[in-house]
Amino acid sequence: MKRNEVSNCLLCNSTLNQQITWKALLTNAFPKTFCIDCEQKFEPYENTSDQILSLYQYNDAMKDFLHRYKFMHDIILAKVFREQIHKHLSKTRATIVPIPLHPAKLKERTFAQVDELLKAAHIPYEHFLEKTTTETQVGKTRQERLATSQFFKLVKECKNKEILLIDDIYTTGATIQHAKSLLLESGAKSVKAFTLIRG
Incomplete structure (x- = not known):
């Protein structure tokens, strides 16, 4: 390097x-x-559970970062938090599984933001899930999001695996919950989650 x-x-x-x-x-x-x-300008998040760990709170500085990174396609910003991500994930024994983008959304955005964060931090990962809907969760309440039918499908065997789901931001928790329930129903030994941001 x-x-x-x-x-x-x-x-x-x-x-x-x-x-x-x-x-x-x-x-x-x-x-x-x-x-x-x-x-x-970035505020660390005070975690109260070991089931879902987050690094930072969603404040104005993080809102600006996320906008530039995800929506302005400023992919080099994947390097900003690589040291912090590497520190938290490099020693885990669990299989790292990013939350995927729908293929149509990936084509539109041109890069998978969670994958790029992990690549920048030199964290190996595997894809076990595929997103099956492009329906946005924006504007829905937590109850509405959790009530949405399963929007992932399994693309790789996960039986008896310890899995750590990775996403960029946790807001209501619906995305993580959908992914977690599918993996556990499919035989995963345990499923925890890690996000860069907590909304």
């Missing part, structure tokens, strides 16, 4: 004054991709 990979903050474009330490070189730590000022 190149140590001078990013010379300016990916969020505000200010110059990054990185001091390359021996520790960083020896541990192959990720080079910084955003400045301290930007870093301080």
Whole structure:
């Protein structure tokens, strides 16, 4: 990995004054991709359950990040939280399973945002699920979302596997719940979840 990979903050474009330490070189730590000022705008999420872990709260800074990353197709922003994601996922024994986009949505967006976050963090993953509907959950209440019929299908055997579902944002929990129930019904040993953001 190149140590001078990013010379300016990916969020505000200010110059990054990185001091390359021996520790960083020896541990192959990720080079910084955003400045301290930007870093301080993100609020860590206080987790109360080990079933679903989230890194950050959904605040204005995160709203801006998500908009640029997902909807403005600024794919390089996948590198912003790679160190934090790597730290939390690199030692898990569970099989990492990203929440997928519907194929039509993937074609429209041109990249799968969860896959790219994992790639940037050097986290291996497997696809066990395929999304079967393009129906949006935006504007629905939690009850309405949970009452929606199953919108995933299994594409790979998951029997007796410990699975960690990965998504970019957790809002009502309907997406995670649908995926979790399908995997457990299909024989998964356990299913937990990890998200970058908690809405």
